[in-house]
């Protein structure tokens with residue numbers, strides 16, 4: 096190949112690379128707002144799902160605005176923040192489980208002996224979503240949860256009835272467990288069996304448990320038990336641990352005590 100041809104070939108190759116990189120970066124920049132909007136909508140769908148307020152075709156934002164109000168609570172005290180305590184970054188709208196957990200200001204490390212959900216850090220403040228009826232009375236509380244499975248951290252929501260004992264919904268919106276195995280956490284049938292189960296016993300000790308195996312229908316304590324995922328003991332154990340962590344004293348325990356005190 097002559098040196099002229101070589102120069103042309105390199106020139107064309109560089110040109111193609113340049114055009115391609117401009118196209119890719121333009122697409123990335125242009126698509127970013129759409130991706131952010133879709134991620135937000137997906138989160139809202141999951142909040143609505145946990146609150147049993149979602150069906151395909153509903154106007155997600157409108158249903159959320161009409162039925163749900165979000166507040167921030169401080170995990171350590173269990174108390175809701177007053178609006179005067181909100182800052183530009185510390186608002187329910189800005190709540191982001193992942194980034195708040197890892198933030199030096201908004202997150203806090205979990206001592207290993209307390210870290211049942213195996214997450215190392217958690218936000219100091221959590222968003223709690225309340226579902227109200229048309230008379231403005233609270234029907235349920237939807238609370239974010241996270242914990243380690245086999246391959247990934249699972250992020251989701253648990254919904255509790257206003258009695259604070261009965262589980263009304265359970266869903267994950269992000270995880271990396273294997274489809275067909277740990278990924279069966281997304282199976283609607285598996286999620287549905289959480290509904291109606293009791294999270295606490297009469298002494299308000301966390302009693303809900305995800306079994307390795309299936310619930311015995313003749314078990315007098317079956318209201319505290321959920322079927323495990325078959326062939327997925329490790330994801331099952333992770334879900335069991337994370338749900339008990341978040342309902343316990345290092346999770347929403349103080350908030351639940353606060354609400355009980357209030358009522």
Ligand SMILES: Cc1cc2nc3c(=O)[nH]c(=O)nc-3n(C[C@H](O)[C@H](O)[C@H](O)COP(=O)(O)O)c2cc1C
Pocket residue numbers: 245246272273274276277278324325326327328329330331
């Ligand atoms: C490719 C592959 C993917 C797996 N994914 C999962 C998973 O997502 N969750 C899980 O608990 N176990 C998963 N397992 C199985 C675990 O390695 C382990 O065998 C299982 O949790 C034991 O469950 P069992 O006691 O119910 O059989 C996977 C195994 C393989 C080979």
